[in-house]
Every structure is written in structure tokens, then in C-alpha cells.
Amino acid sequence: MKKLNxxxxxDKYTNDELDEGERTKFETDLIINSDLYEQFKLYNExxxxxxxxxxxxxxxxxxxxxxxxxxxxxIQYKFPGAVxxxxxxxxxxxxxxxxxxxxxxxxYLHV
Amino acid sequence: xxxxTPYYDDNELLTGIRNKNTDVxxxxxxxxxxxxxxxxxxxxxxxxxxxxxxxxTLIVVFNKLRKEDLCLTxxxxxxxxxxxxxxxYNYLRxxxxxxxxxxxxxxxxxxxxxxxxxxSTPEFTRLFFKHFNxxxxxSREVLILYFNNVPADVIATRLGFKNKEYAISRKYKCLKxxxxxxxxxxxxxxxxxxxxxxELF
Numbered sequence: 001m002k003k004l005n006x007x008x009x010x011d012k013y014t015n016d017e018l019d020e021g022e023r024t025k026f027e028t029d030l031i032i033n034s035d036l037y038e039q040f041k042l043y044n045e046x047x048x049x050x051x052x053x054x055x056x057x058x059x060x061x062x063x064x065x066x067x068x069x070x071x072x073x074x075i076q077y078k079f080p081g082a083v084x085x086x087x088x089x090x091x092x093x094x095x096x097x098x099x100x101x102x103x104x105x106x107x108y109l110h111v
Numbered sequence: 112x113x114x115x116t117p118y119y120d121d122n123e124l125l126t127g128i129r130n131k132n133t134d135v136x137x138x139x140x141x142x143x144x145x146x147x148x149x150x151x152x153x154x155x156x157x158x159x160x161x162x163x164x165x166x167x168t169l170i171v172v173f174n175k176l177r178k179e180d181l182c183l184t185x186x187x188x189x190x191x192x193x194x195x196x197x198x199x200y201n202y203l204r205x206x207x208x209x210x211x212x213x214x215x216x217x218x219x220x221x222x223x224x225x226x227x228x229x230x231s232t233p234e235f236t237r238l239f240f241k242h243f244n245x246x247x248x249x250s251r252e253v254l255i256l257y258f259n260n261v262p263a264d265v266i267a268t269r270l271g272f273k274n275k276e277y278a279i280s281r282k283y284k285c286l287k288x289x290x291x292x293x294x295x296x297x298x299x300x301x302x303x304x305x306x307x308x309x310e311l312f
Contacts, residue, residue, distance in 0.1 A: 007287050046290050049239045050258035058131050058173050062166050065136045
């Protein structure tokens with residue numbers, strides 16, 4: 001018989017897919033095998049989270065809002081034509097610097 | 112045309128969270144996420160962890176509202192930011208990160224420690240959602256439908272799977288991935304799972 005891993009075994013036990021002998025062995029192993037017991041506890045804890053349907057629904061709402069927020073956030077800071085805000089800032093800095101240098105040059109040329 | 116952003120007062124925000132109102136959650140995201148992000152990034156965090164902390168906070172507030180009549184002694188923003196900070200502070204303490212600026216609050220406030228206290232069972236719930244939310248939307252949907260006792264053939268039709276066997280195998284793989292992912296999280300060691308929850312079938 002194929003040896004089942006812990007998860008498979010726990011899943012089959014939970015879904016009532018083990019035969020009588022396997023079931024009894026599993027329940028005995030659960031008492032003597034602490035690793036199996038720990039995994040079984042974790043499996044049950046995870047499954048129990050799905051029982052709170054209201055919280056699962058709320059989490060769905062959060063995910064939807066989070067997705068749309070993150071999408072919009074990225075659109076918000078982008079300028080048309082795939083030029084991002086950093087490019088625009090760099091261009092503006094160059095323009096201001098250029099104007100400043102021109103003024104500086106003409107001032108010294110005329111003084 | 113730019114749409115006008117609505118304004119919600121504190122009571123509307125609390126009611127909105129309780130009623131899972133998308134517009135209210137969006138409003139909270141727009142108003143508080145940048146503040147929380149600035150705070151967390153400044154204190155050894157990043158954008159990804161901010162998202163986790165922010166969502167955890169929403170779940171904490173939602174759970175509080177379900178269990179009791181929440182009477183705020185400060186503004187909603189202050190309350191929300193305080194919970195975020197508390198969660199982030201706990202996270203840092205457990206990870207022994209460099210925590211620089213916990214006192215740099217956005218608002219000065221005076222609230223009772225008790226009002227946002229976190230207890231042990233919600234910690235597992237938060238850990239669960241942290242990993243659950245990292246799964247693909249389809250994987251999440253499979254698990255939600257399965258645990259809502261939706262038959263496998265209906266799940267297959269609804270999600271466009273070829274047959275019910277595939278739906279069952281997908282559910283198995285998703286659940287295994289979720290459990291394995293939670294198991295590998297170091298945070299799990301800090302959480303005690305109660306033995307009373309275990310019962311043999």
C-alpha cells in the first residue's frame with residue numbers, strides 16, 4: 001500500500017476516506033506521534049477559520065479594495081505617455097538649472 | 112472628470128466596517144494607508160509588510176465591532192493608527208528589529224491600552240489571513256466554496272474547471288499549500304493552538 005504523508009492521511013481521515021483499520025491506526029498514531037498530532041491540530045485550526053464566514057467575506061472585501069487601491073495608486077503617480085513622476089521631476093530640475101545658468105551667464109556678461 | 116471623495120464621520124466608519132462596506136474600506140485605505148506606510152517604512156518595514164499590517168488592523172477592528180459596542184475615546188484615525196502601531200511593534204519585538212521611532216505619532220492621543228488589546232486566538236486568525244491572502248484569487252475561491260459546502264461539480268462549473276475531480280484535487284493542493292505555508296511561518300511558534308479545538312471524528 002502507498003505510504004501516505006501526514007497531510008494526506010489527516011485529509012483522508014477528516015473526509016472520512018479511511019477504512020476501519022486505517023482509522024484505528026491513525027487514532028492510535030495520533031496519541032503516540034507528536035509530529036502527527038501537531039499537524040493534525042494545525043490542519044483543524046486552519047479549517048476552523050473557514051467556519052467564520054463573515055470574516056472570510058470581510059477579508060474578500062479587503063482584498064478587492066486593496067487590489068483596486070494599489071492599481072489606482074500606481075496610475076495616480078504616472079504621467080501620460082509612460083513618463084513617470086521621477087522623469088518629470090528630473091526634466092523640471094534641468095529646466096530650472098538651465099534658466100539659472102543662463103541668467104548667471106548674462107548677468108556676468110553685462111556687468 | 113474627477114469624482115468627489117466622500118466624507119465619513121467616525122460612526123459611519125465603524126458602521127461601514129461592521130457592514131463590510133466597500134466604499135468605507137476604500138476611504139480608510141485612501142486616508143490611512145499612506146500614513147501607516149510612512150510610519151512602517153521609516154521603522155525598518157516595507158510596502159509589502161505595510162499591506163499585511165494594514166489588513167490585520169482592519170480585521171482586528173472588524174472583530175472588535177462584532178463582539179462589542181465599540182465606544183471610541185479618541186478619533187477613529189487615532190484608534191486605527193494605534194492598532195497598526197501596536198501590531199507593528201509586536202512584530203518588531205518578535206523579530207528583534209531596530210525600532211527607532213515608535214513615539215513619532217501622527218496625532219497625540221489618550222486612549223486606554225485595553226481598547227485595542229490583542230489576544231491569542233486572533234493571532235492565529237491573522238496568521239491564517241496573511242497566508243490565505245497570498246494565494247491566487249482562484250485558489251482562495253476554491254477553498255471558500257469548498258468550505259461553504261458547495262458541491263465539487265458546482266465548484267468546477269463556477270470556476271471553469273474541466274471536471275469535479277479536478278476541483279477536488281485543486282482544493283486538496285490549495286489546502287496543503289496553505290497549511291504548509293502557515294507551518295513554515297516562524298510566527299506560528301509564538302502562537303499556541305488550543306487542544307480543546309481538536310476532536311476525533
